[in-house]
Amino acid sequence: MRILLLAGEESGVLYANQIRAEILRRWPEAEIRGYGDYGFRVDDLAVMGIGQVLKKIFYFLRVKKTMERAIGEWKPDVVCTVDYPGMNLKLAAYAKARGIRAVHVVCPQVWAWKQGRIPKIELALDRLCCFFPFEPGLFRPGFATFVGHPLVDEMAREKSNTEARRHGHAGEKVLAILPGSRMGEIEKHLPILLAVVNELQKSLCLCASVFKIIVPAANEKAYRAIVSCASRLKSSSCVLEVRRGGAREVLRRADAAVVASGTATLEAALAGCPTVLVYRVGWFFAAFARIVIKGVKHIGLANIIAEKAGVACPMPELLQENFTAENVLARLRPWLKDDAANAAARQSLAETMKLLRSDGGAIVRIVDQLNLA
Secondary structure (H helix, E strand, C coil), X not given: CEEEEEECCHHHHHHHHHHHHHHHHHCCCCEEECHHHHCCCHHHHCCCCHHHHHHCHHHHXXXXXXXXXXXXXXXXXXXXXXXXXXXXXXXXXXXXXXXCEEEEECCCCCCCCCHHHHHHHHHHCCEEEECCCCCHHHCCCCCEEECCCHHHHHHHHHHHHHCCCCCCCCCCEEEXXXXXXXXXXXXXXXXXXXXXXXXXXHHCCCCCCCEEEEEEXXXXXXXXXXXXXHHHCCCCCCCEEEEECCHHHHHHHCCXXXXXXXXXXXXXXXXXXXXXXXXXCCHHHHHHHHHHCCCCCCCCHHHHHHHHHCCCCCCCEEEHHHCCHHHHHHHHHHHHHCHHXXXXXXXXXXXXXXXXXXXXXXXXXXXXXXXXX
């Protein structure tokens, strides 16, 4: 049994590793290959923006040609691609055209923009595994399957293993700040967030001993950027506890959080942490996004899920000019001062996140779709 399992980004690799483990649990004799077996590293594959892709166009053409040759010569029983649609959907289509089953994991965001891609996706694949419950309805009946979101299962396991407590000491308040992982995000977001913390300390009469501000950095580069940016803001009187990783544990412990848009907002929702979603980009990109993104009114995954289900969105979003210290403060104060308001916010998140659960677990259901038996 041969499976070509292709993931070209770090998040996709995490899911691919779980899929690999489940396949080998069921069929220990299975042979599984990926990009790495043909000399391609995730760090080289994972680039963002059309400019970066164009700079490496000949490299990506070589990746495509090499993997097409591998499909033709190795003849896998199934090609399972995970996210990374720009390259992976082309390779899946190449496999399907040669009679090899093609299954893709993670639905491209056609619900936000470029819905014209839907017929092409349907032609390229035998099966599409979706993480969000509203996605299968965008495609022809029987083509796409909602498998649940792997993060639901993963965070549930982590919670049962660690039994993380929300409060370390009686009366202690914990605010989690996740300003983003890229330098540009940190530079744009952190100064505003430090102003928020300073004002909260004053208005809530909280001293540093009972008001903890924890900033879990996504990686070492982000850690250095956060420390550097905070040290330059001489007017800040707050004391940040900057950590290397551990975001999920911090979010479970926190009374509230401010999180830059991205997967971390979904982790905050699954942790049940009342969260303000924030983000700022340059004016040109913001104008472009307003033009092309037509399918949703929100950018936070928890809010998009709620929006599609017709229920109240559980996470305030402050974007661009609306992302100010005053606006963030207005949304954080009730969660830090009023236990009832905090509990209501947690309940709203919990109700929305129920929509992401599936019977049997996401990874198990993905492997079921491979039809390897």
